[in-house]
Amino acid sequence: MKVIVIAVLSANGKIARFGSSEIDWSSKDDLEWFKKKTKEIGIVVCGRKTFETFRGPLKDRMNIVMTRNPNKGRSENLIYTSDPPKQIIHFAEELGYSYLAIIGGREIFTLFMNENLVDELYLTYEPIFIDGIDLLDVSKDIKLNLLNIEMLGADFVVHYRVQK
């Protein structure tokens, strides 16, 4: 099982504006890339606040939503859970997935990264500076190896491996 963080960042490393969860500053190219990559992986994990910014569960993907109040119902491709990250990874493995996409937001990136559970990251950089929130809170240095940089229109996607 490989755990993959996928995020879109401003050129100054922010994932959202302060006070606005609307990501109206990212490109169509990135959205298409995100759809393709997460569909390939098949299963995504996000926090309840990020999920509330979607129109509903992401289609053709299993959606795992982390919340401390998981009794919000479920559907064919949506599960709310208060399970810890390791248990979610185990659950995804049991469902037969080889990869798990962690798609935000900041609290959820922080949780998986600081528990040293992330194997790789795909970070798309948008050519804009915004006043906003960081990708994650870092409690200690996390070293990365650069695997690839892919051009995506006016953006680029940086693929990193986390040094373990």
Ligand SMILES: NC(=O)c1ccc[n+]([C@@H]2O[C@H](COP(=O)([O-])OP(=O)(O)OC[C@H]3O[C@@H](n4cnc5c(N)ncnc54)[C@H](OP(=O)(O)O)[C@@H]3O)[C@@H](O)[C@H]2O)c1
């Ligand atoms: N640029 C990007 O790639 C990107 C990607 C995703 C999101 N975002 C942005 O990030 C922002 C949201 O990030 P955020 O950090 O505020 O919220 P978040 O990580 O999306 O969700 C936080 C929620 O997750 C649940 N949670 C957190 N830790 C948990 C734990 N240990 N166990 C169970 N549930 C837990 C809690 O839900 P309950 O309150 O229900 O208990 C918490 O309120 C939005 O502005 C969004 O647009 C950006």
